[in-house]
Amino acid sequence: MTGNPDTTLVHDMVRIRAVEEVLADYYRDEQQMRTPTHFSIGQEAPSVGVCAALRPTDLVYTGHRSHAPYLAKGGDLRGMVDELHGRETGCAKGRGGSIHLVDHSVGFAGSAAILGEMIPVAAGAAWAFALTGSGQVAVTFFGDGATEEGVFAETLNFAAVHALPVVFACENNTYSISSPLATRQPAGFGIAARAAAHGVRAREVDGNDVFAVREAAVEAVESARAGGGPVLLELHTYRWREHVGPGWDHDHGYRTAEEIDSWVARCPIRRAADALRPTHPDIDALVTTWTAEHTAEAHDAVRSAKAAPWPDPAELTRGAYGPTA
Amino acid sequence: MTGNPDTTLVHDMVRIRAVEEVLADYYRDEQQMRTPTHFSIGQEAPSVGVCAALRPTDLVYTGHRSHAPYLAKGGDLRGMVDELHGRETGCAKGRGGSIHLVDHSVGFAGSAAILGEMIPVAAGAAWAFALTGSGQVAVTFFGDGATEEGVFAETLNFAAVHALPVVFACENNTYSISSPLATRQPAGFGIAARAAAHGVRAREVDGNDVFAVREAAVEAVESARAGGGPVLLELHTYRWREHVGPGWDHDHGYRTAEEIDSWVARCPIRRAADALRPTHPDIDALVTTWTAEHTAEAHDAVRSAKAAPWPDPAELTRGAYGPTA
């Protein structure tokens, strides 16, 4: 850990990377996490950069690729790993799995697996903030694929009409499962441009440059907080592993090994370290230390999760309904 | 009738106006047309101008405000009036009513009352045309309110990706029932601009200038037919009567009498006549003649509809299912 805001960004990415790599190995080797899992390995910078701009009371809502924003927002690691193992001690008590992480104590309000579903939800939270004058901001993370859902356009329009304090953080990794952007959206018309046409201020950012992401996010979040209305950040990034699951997918035929390698070469952690090295010559040592530290932390979490209690089938329906009035 | 393309536009608007005014009176006075009815009185130019650019084999799909495009595309008047009266002889055999007009013989493929629903349907027809190389174009009419449905954005994207021969004809009359545009869409961001951001070529047109509409439509339709991809026309116009039903609504509180009057002053028929008068000094006489002729035609149609047979309740479920393989 460190008090320096720049090295903290690197630390947070390293931690997410280390945790996800450990989880991916266990997931693949032991098949004990019975929940479809979408890793963010290679695309840690959007989560870390955006969440660095947030207060604990700001709320984050995400799609299926949820681990990175959960951890970046400060979500409890044990709670997440226990959840992936389906334990009663999981952050969603084993009911939700990888795609339904939640940690109210740090403002991670929830994730959901139906594409686009959380986008209006974040706008709704922002509406509540605006109506009550709470000064909070809502942020939602989603992918390029989710922007094809009609609810994305509906929400942009709604948020613009009501000038809501919401930041739309689009992680554009150019794929929806195995479908490239080119088969899904017309060439030359970006997501940011679409948002702008709906009256939502938008910026395209190099999503593998964590400092650029943070800078854009700070501007967006503070503008939204000050009543400047919604902002969309289109964060260009890339997923290294397969869409769902722990493996690599060079052999699936939808993208080339060269393409993947070219993005691995643009690793957000390496790039951040490169940028800091002149002023922080100890950055490589720090990365090595942090990697070791959080790899160990992740192994501990998995060990602990495996020892944690399963939910009791007698409580199978607990929480299906709320209390009555 | 006339063979002159310019005066034909005036004629077609006059006919629609005369028919709708007669129908509105009967509707109000006799309550014999038991079907919610959305008149286009005052906004005839978009239908007439766009349909003037179409071939009989091109297909038109519309929303609820269906009479004007139905008639403009050449839909059978008796079929429509019988349908409004719920008769077996109606264009939809009395099953569909005002909001479900259809006339396959002239390429009026159908109308539907769920906002936005027909927009992708037109794109789908265009897709069929593109795949089969039929050379047809599909056109869909809808209002400014329908553009707030997510399916509008989804369809723009789909049509752009596949460069479909579809023309989106948006009749922007600034209201959705009693809700003005300002409460529904952010100021300063037009529908045409949103379409453009989705990769759909778009133009804003004075929708009360039938010649401007035709010119834009000819360009759009022929470009789409030639493989130039989808085009959206945002046609600025105005509805004179209440949203649904035959009356005026100055007293409903959502718009002023002055606003209505200012648009009545911009009557598309009057404007077209004004434009043609220098070259067609007989235009006023023609308008008078046509008005009388089509007023009579409408009265006849109503008389005939009232004498037409009702559907047989024994055939209540006819057409619910298709034949099996």
Add this chain to the structure above:
Amino acid sequence: MRELTYAQAISEATVQCMADDPAVLVLGEGVDDHKGTFGTTREAFLRYGPGRVVDVPNSENACAGVAIGAASAGLRPLVVHTRADFMFLALDALVNLAAKWRYMYGDQGAVPVVTRGVVGRGWGQGATHSQSPHATFAHYAGLHVAAPASPADAKGMLVQALRGGTPTVLIENRNLYPRTGEVPAEAVAVPFGVGRIARPGTDVTIVAASLMVLEAERAAEQLAACGVEVEVVDVRSLRPLDDRVICESVARTGRLVVADTSWSRYGFAAEVAAVVAENVPEALRAPVRRVTPPDSPAPVSWPLEQAWHPGADALVAACLDLVGHRAAVPALADVAAGFQGPY
């Protein structure tokens, strides 16, 4: 007790809940206009203005999501659809997110959004404006679904929904809006899952909700004149469903007719029949009857529309048939007869 119309009862519940709880707000297309959703949102708009009674864009999916998000942040949104048919566009948000939220996040947090959907025939509304999607919503665990028949229940169940912890869908038949009945002045919640005997009888049980309770009562009156005593059960809510009141009644009468404004198959009528087959099959002295629309979309043409919608006459016929009574009875007046166009 003073009488209110069903519409006034809903309006009063809305206004009182808004007064009691600043977190309650109303959103929907045109909720602020001069008609105010058949008069149910007008008073709230006049009192609380556009900040709490909010006209929204034609974006049913996003608006449902926005309501869920607002609820997740502590508000109590009441979403209003002037036709329940538009709710298909909000179905994903309601059944795939709102209904599951509390459970899938491990019983932490809640999104008790309330959605009102107007249904009901009248004036050739046709295939896409005549549906009652109550069974669709009631199939998915996690929602409460109610369809009150009386003004008192319309008020009390809305109050219950706006105070409870479960996302709720309220289905309102527009033909009920002008009906009057005694309504408590205070905002007293009517619990879900407790049906009522709307009329006691001994020969046949008619189970219904919403408008069909009135149709059943009209049928019962007519049948009483023929010496057939019908018990009318108003279930009030579809989920939870009061199995007990249904089964106890059928155990008494031995005959069941289920009335519904939506299709038989996989609908309310199916569920009620199943409850009886599951619990008191031995009580059945005759086959169960479902009085519902035929298996087609709704037509527009007047004579077809009249034939399509099930009403008191069809209930009378079904009951007479069940008791083996062959009398010819005069037709009843159409319950929607007073309704005029255009909408």
Add this chain to the structure above:
Amino acid sequence: MRELTYAQAISEATVQCMADDPAVLVLGEGVDDHKGTFGTTREAFLRYGPGRVVDVPNSENACAGVAIGAASAGLRPLVVHTRADFMFLALDALVNLAAKWRYMYGDQGAVPVVTRGVVGRGWGQGATHSQSPHATFAHYAGLHVAAPASPADAKGMLVQALRGGTPTVLIENRNLYPRTGEVPAEAVAVPFGVGRIARPGTDVTIVAASLMVLEAERAAEQLAACGVEVEVVDVRSLRPLDDRVICESVARTGRLVVADTSWSRYGFAAEVAAVVAENVPEALRAPVRRVTPPDSPAPVSWPLEQAWHPGADALVAACLDLVGHRAAVPALADVAAGFQGPY
């Protein structure tokens, strides 16, 4: 006859229909990828390429509408959803437009779009990826809804759908994909509305569709060992529903268990119970039993997931209970046991 897996049968039907009819085309998210929708669209893509097997944007509503439009212009689109849960977003287009098209335009024109939705448990799919929306679609008149259990039916019903004149929803349980069975080499249509006796028996009838037919057969085998003879009825299609095969079986056995992967209330289990209560109530010698998931969303955690999904064991218990048999029987292997992650 040669054997195919259920997935191969679907693939073969698709390829043969595309060969027979150039108007048939396939669209869906990722239908063109290396997995090819569990292997069901791969062969078609390899043969007919991206012009007829079309990857689409994540726009379920528009894609349904596009398919309807293409059908209105003469094509025969087959829309594929890798999870039926995504179909909620297409529900408006399917139930409010496709289902009603032919009727509301006066029996002129048709939009016989076919939609395949994959359902089924496995690997902690959780609340929003474990649903079977068949009852929702089957409630609305105008659609055909089928849920074939065998490879032969999977092929034949897809052929039927792609040749028929009615929009159709086909629900496929992913746990059926690897199951093998005899499948005719030709593209022979299997009609909707004709159920079959999957196994004859005398003591209890289990009515099921899709995967639950297999569970019922497994239960029947176990029960036969205890001397209880179960008749398994595979309805094959939910709309039209073959009331007769259900009622004739129950008339023989006097006992009914309905099995379903979706909730009891307002679902398939309700409809089947209602059909019996409507037609042959006197045949029932015991209460009807519904073997379905409990009233909560689906959980992720392994032990909860196992408890939530109804299977052969629950059917065995229900049947034994109905016949008053108190024997303890050993638990059966989990039908989804072979399934591994991640998806």
